[in-house]
Amino acid sequence: MTAPQFKQLRRAYGFDEVAIVPGEVSLNPELVELGLDVGDHHFDIPFMASAMDAVVDPSFAIEMHQCGGLATLNLEGVWARYDDPDSLLQEVASASRDESTSILQNAYQRPIREDLVARRIQEIKEGGAIASVAVTPMNTKRFAPLVQEAGADILVVQSTVTTARHESTSLEGLRFEKLLDSIHIPVIVGNTVGFNATLEIMRTGVAGVLVGVGPGAACTSREVLGIGVPQVTATIDCAAARDFYYRESGRYVPIITDGGIRTGGDVCKCVAAGADGVMMGSPFAATTEAPGRGYHWGMATPHANLPRGVRVQVGVRTTLQKTLFGPTSRTDGTENLVGALRTAMAMCGAHNPREFQQAEMVIAPAIKTEGKIYQFAQADT
């Protein structure tokens, strides 16, 4: 008779539970180099805007390119279903909280139009920007040729959970190896968590991996499905897979932490935990450049019979320029994210993200006072 077997649970950590520890060396911030490479594309800053309808439209993508980062357009959202989604976005913003989910569910019933898919890509290209567009695995075989033909530079294949081995009812589901044989632009795949799942995806030849399941502000995967991994642990696990694959193959596949990032502190913790870049929704949704009028929602929010996510109100608070580069008088970490990353790296003696990935981190829960999370800070009221 074998011994009883009890399921073992590992502790996972989120942003509010960790902190970065300075080391023995410090730098002047001017000595810090940022930057991120995806395929042959170089980005001056490792910041990406999420493929959310309320965050990225073609003009936002152009602005983001001019700032040195990358914004990805969702090709299965309102920009691909409506000639002009402006009045729809206004309706969503005006709705009560209770109505908002069903309005979104209705809006996404309208079919995706292939002419709009092509037109949005062209609009981004006409603005001089790198065109990055997102489709779900289910629609990838249908849209990938179209996307490439329309001139897209980067294809993002994204769903809540994407694996290298998906079983479907159709004769053959999406296989990334076959997809990569058929198109010549870099493909970023996500989302994933876990060492093995990430390693398998990297071995298919993709150009980047999006890390994060269930941690985003617009996501209720944990409430509805019980699924999710706090982002610091998710990033650490996937960084281990990236480094393992790099030693195995000599190919360096960047990982981009996606979901739940709200402050400069969160950005710094992502990179210190092992990320090469960050993808964010909330902070960009709050800019005047975003089309969402101070609201945003995730891609699973409009799901017809099991919505997972809510419309989140962030307000229109600032500009994209100030969000990324400041200067700012805000002290809550929501502006000058690039400056914050540069400063934190300097304090830790890191010349580049790769060095910052080696920073020591501690588990250091935020202090909770008066029902609000304070990270060791308490303002006057």
Added chain:
Amino acid sequence: MTAPQFKQLRRAYGFDEVAIVPGEVSLNPELVELGLDVGDHHFDIPFMASAMDAVVDPSFAIEMHQCGGLATLNLEGVWARYDDPDSLLQEVASASRDESTSILQNAYQRPIREDLVARRIQEIKEGGAIASVAVTPMNTKRFAPLVQEAGADILVVQSTVTTARHESTSLEGLRFEKLLDSIHIPVIVGNTVGFNATLEIMRTGVAGVLVGVGPGAACTSREVLGIGVPQVTATIDCAAARDFYYRESGRYVPIITDGGIRTGGDVCKCVAAGADGVMMGSPFAATTEAPGRGYHWGMATPHANLPRGVRVQVGVRTTLQKTLFGPTSRTDGTENLVGALRTAMAMCGAHNPREFQQAEMVIAPAIKTEGKIYQFAQADT
């Protein structure tokens, strides 16, 4: 001289402290098979409704059967004490919070009528449903023959804590081996926690075990008695006993997690932790089909001199059909529980509950913000 001996405490985990991790494989949800077998009875969905007076009456049991699940009727509550408890239920619902406990204490002073016990079973059978009824261990010897004779299909023997070895002041207490010799319908026993206690119960020959002491929303066992085990750990421990007993005996005795389950996420975590099915009160109490008018209470709430539990208000929010199958616009995990389980299993590559029991889980405390528990989600207000 021997060394000092310090009592050791093991960490136990509840729903809000864990999450499920997707793996290397994912499925289309259509490939997922649900289902639960208890004795010779097969249920299409592994969902059971708790033997609570405010949740299950005969008509609710019939509806639940039609949905593919199982509802158990409490044979020691108002349905067995009153010809028509309608006005009583109205009184409970109208009472102030402070009055409600003593009204319930009074109501349960009325004796249990054997004619009503039989009549309720017949009502369920006339509706074409499997008749599952619950009695306490103290009354089991008295009611078991009556229940069987009245045509019940499943007998549930349930109290806060039930063990295979109970010492009583009478000459001989309930022995499950003897009970099972005397009746021929499957017996489900509960509640239990812990590897050894569960293993001992399984070895008596029972057909199923209810898992959970002290975690339910209508239960204050931890406040009053200090007793209770968070449900994820309770489920893991009992699942280990089930698997151990299966290897020992070749007989597979399903375990049903009972208590504290509120959302689809909780359901998924139960199965991922090792459960074969779930028993719920709150989510069903909130349906139009439940007799409780938006309230519910546990079986220990009406205890005459040491009530352990309170009347809980959940409101009448939805239908049984929508609770189980959706479609829904709610994003808080309280509707389309079957769809949620199917989706989560698909994301984790699990073709059936037995495979889902192997899913990786992490300890991942919910983020608490503004005095409210958010599971990585924050809605606009």
Added chain:
Amino acid sequence: MTAPQFKQLRRAYGFDEVAIVPGEVSLNPELVELGLDVGDHHFDIPFMASAMDAVVDPSFAIEMHQCGGLATLNLEGVWARYDDPDSLLQEVASASRDESTSILQNAYQRPIREDLVARRIQEIKEGGAIASVAVTPMNTKRFAPLVQEAGADILVVQSTVTTARHESTSLEGLRFEKLLDSIHIPVIVGNTVGFNATLEIMRTGVAGVLVGVGPGAACTSREVLGIGVPQVTATIDCAAARDFYYRESGRYVPIITDGGIRTGGDVCKCVAAGADGVMMGSPFAATTEAPGRGYHWGMATPHANLPRGVRVQVGVRTTLQKTLFGPTSRTDGTENLVGALRTAMAMCGAHNPREFQQAEMVIAPAIKTEGKIYQFAQADT
């Protein structure tokens, strides 16, 4: 060069962080025996009332004796300084929260009168009760002969922290060995935490030890001094010392957990953690029999220049009889504490406290919802 030495911290647990796990055996509650022996005195129930001025006066001590427990009178408080402290207690109860500390500080400036010390003891004895009285170590040499002569049955020597080795500026401080040589009534000493400190006190020959530093509701030792040990760990440590000393000496010295106990659940956790009895203030302060008019405060609250504690409002909610024995309609664990202990012991198969001390416990933090601590229970509002 030796390796760096980092201070190690051990995790300690309080009531709200643990729970008791039922085992493989259960009992009918009628089979449970309670009871506590201190010296030659037997108490039917292991409940003691704290030596707090707002909780115990002579008449309360008599009532408590009739219930089967023990109440200790503070011989350095208002009952030993005022002929009739009634108007003072009224003033404290009427004061604003901000004024209350300085009123108490003033009130305790009045000298202790030896005639009152003797009179209070006689009042208790005239009521037919065991007279238990408390003094601080600083005053023990002065009062012990007087107390014994006045007919006291039990002497409690109590301060925030009492050790067997106290260094004072006077030629010789209190030595328990010498004290015990000079008087013939049992001496209970406290408070203490920690295996070694407790073992040293037991070896001096005392009849009982009070366990607990810094956990009580009327105590702010942790805020003011940083000192304190959560009660479950304190009890576990001292129980280990008691068992060690019992094996060493053959003498069984009961430990009484004192401080922070509010509910039946807390009482049960104390005994399951290893206590032989419990000493409580808050629950008794809320009875009609207590002199404090619904308020209470600790012995360090009136300290002249460093008060550690506050006046706590608990209200006058119930009677001593109902607090101990019920029946009750309250479901928050504050009434029928004896019934709760008996029920919990029965669920865990414990025939007596000594067996209950062997119960399994888990670390199971209370769920915190909406800014309030819920122990897996949420009432309607």
Added chain:
Amino acid sequence: MTAPQFKQLRRAYGFDEVAIVPGEVSLNPELVELGLDVGDHHFDIPFMASAMDAVVDPSFAIEMHQCGGLATLNLEGVWARYDDPDSLLQEVASASRDESTSILQNAYQRPIREDLVARRIQEIKEGGAIASVAVTPMNTKRFAPLVQEAGADILVVQSTVTTARHESTSLEGLRFEKLLDSIHIPVIVGNTVGFNATLEIMRTGVAGVLVGVGPGAACTSREVLGIGVPQVTATIDCAAARDFYYRESGRYVPIITDGGIRTGGDVCKCVAAGADGVMMGSPFAATTEAPGRGYHWGMATPHANLPRGVRVQVGVRTTLQKTLFGPTSRTDGTENLVGALRTAMAMCGAHNPREFQQAEMVIAPAIKTEGKIYQFAQADT
């Protein structure tokens, strides 16, 4: 192929997560000796006031000297930029919370005047006090000779993170070995965390080290930069470095814990964790002697384009004398800090800080009730 490498995180602890455990010996408080030596200077009490503009001006420094402690004046703040900053401090105190950061940013644009640097030092010296002044590493080479010439007794070189190895864009950055060769007054350096970083700084020959990054009430380093270490762990790590360096060199370099200290309990925990002294802002900012009118802010708050910190309102509540020595009627640990330290040390049998550093500590999270942190104490409301 090497095994996967996962980043490991160590748990770090803050004040509200730990408590001190009394031991086997206790003392009369009169037997406790406090005191701190920095270079040749002896201080009767190990309390320092932070170099914050709202806390320390020359007259506060004189008062603090008379109390036996040390206050350090910030030489890069308003006292070195304005002849009379009185109206500016009034403006800051009158501003709304939202305006306050930008007012501070503007105020600190004005240049530092060398004549004022000298004048402030002279003002302190004329009051008969030890003159301790703070500069940032960036300005140290410029100001150090001036400061010494003006008669300062102690130089504090302080920034958020200061290391012995700083890389700058200029030909040569600050090297402490060279600085210490060039001036003859003791130099205290900070802030630092971590064993290695502290050891490296001590090896340069400094006279003291300030411990703490990111924990202070006026600091938002963790929100903006993700950087910070809870103070108890930071102190433990640096105390290990001090003891290691002492064994290595025979030279004892005191460490002063700086940031986030609010109560007597916090002070006691610092010393028990290994500190030789404490540096505080908030408690002193609340005195009538402080120039901030009940507000304070950190040195990174006025940063021009990435402010890290906020104006914190503490109110004007008490005097410096009562804060340090009482007597008090406050029970929240904010007054009589010296008495609290003395009492706690007596309870733990510590004759001096060095012995108190050996006290046992436990991890004992504060109980959080009703949205507020209570440390085992709950007052009436």
